[in-house]
Amino acid sequence: MDVLMAMRTFRRVAERSSFSQAAADLGQSTAAVSKQVRQLEERLGSLLILRTTRRMSLSEAGQRYFSECCHLLDELDALERATQAGLHEPGGRLRVNAPLSFGLKVLSPILVAFMQRYPQLQVDLTLNDQVLDMVGEGFDVSLRIRRQLEDSSLIARHLGQVEQLICAAPGYLQKAGTPTSIADLHQHRCLAYRLAEHPGRWQLQGPEGQTRLELPVHFSADNSLLLADMLVAGLGIGALPGFVAQPLLDSGQLLRVLPDQHLPERHIYALYPSQRHLSQKVRVFVDFLVQALQAP
Numbered sequence: 683m684d685v686l687m688a689m690r691t692f693r694r695v696a697e698r699s700s701f702s703q704a705a706a707d708l709g710q711s712t713a714a715v716s717k718q719v720r721q722l723e724e725r726l727g728s729l730l731i732l733r734t735t736r737r738m739s740l741s742e743a744g745q746r747y748f749s750e751c752c753h754l755l756d757e758l759d760a761l762e763r764a765t766q767a768g769l770h771e772p773g774g775r776l777r778v779n780a781p782l783s784f785g786l787k788v789l790s791p792i793l794v795a796f797m798q799r800y801p802q803l804q805v806d807l808t809l810n811d812q813v814l815d816m817v818g819e820g821f822d823v824s825l826r827i828r829r830q831l832e833d834s835s836l837i838a839r840h841l842g843q844v845e846q847l848i849c850a851a852p853g854y855l856q857k858a859g860t861p862t863s864i865a866d867l868h869q870h871r872c873l874a875y876r877l878a879e880h881p882g883r884w885q886l887q888g889p890e891g892q893t894r895l896e897l898p899v900h901f902s903a904d905n906s907l908l909l910a911d912m913l914v915a916g917l918g919i920g921a922l923p924g925f926v927a928q929p930l931l932d933s934g935q936l937l938r939v940l941p942d943q944h945l946p947e948r949h950i951y952a953l954y955p956s957q958r959h960l961s962q963k964v965r966v967f968v969d970f971l972v973q974a975l976q977a978p
Contacts, residue, residue, distance in 0.1 A: 749820035773802035780825040846945035854916040871918030872897035
């Protein structure tokens, strides 16, 4: 059995959800396609495709294999194209996952330069504030912003820091009063990022040391941009990442609250699987981010 051919056949069957349509695409008979998939399953000792008389679907093992299969075949195709063309720059598809607000405010302005520098790459960017299973979803790189990372088999490269700024709209502060002490915060409405480790729980570091406080959350959202809109509208006081807050502070739409009190910084990480050899496309992307995000 030609393993590579069987992998390509399996991929096409999974993509088309049909043996007959895959066979037509590949210029083979349905029986030949079915035989290749069956031989691949026998080689792996695992059922990849669940078949009934009316439909087919990938098994759990088939979903995992499909993700890895696509990655390996894309890498092989990119290598062949580069070799045939005598190129030494990365190519193929690069699948990236990042938080929505970070993607729109930070990645969007710098990705143009990356795409222009590496025209052979096809970047597939997914923006989602939820922490996704990057291996299960087939991502090459996952960007995360956390105070600290959980233990994982993934490789993590530190890209930079993000300051958390406590803000409120001028109109809200004029109406509700500007806090002059940490204790005053209990008299205000708190807006919180719902996906934070502990929404509404603030650990502040100021001139008099560290203070922990729990604030009742009046409004929460799983996206910092929407949270910023609510703060600008005057709903209360909340903390925003610097890349969202700073433009609003510069324009006067928001004001700093208790500027001598600081929330713990969050860190930006690029994560990628450790079990695979670091591909050129991942390496150049992560190196580019390091340079772009640490530039003054």
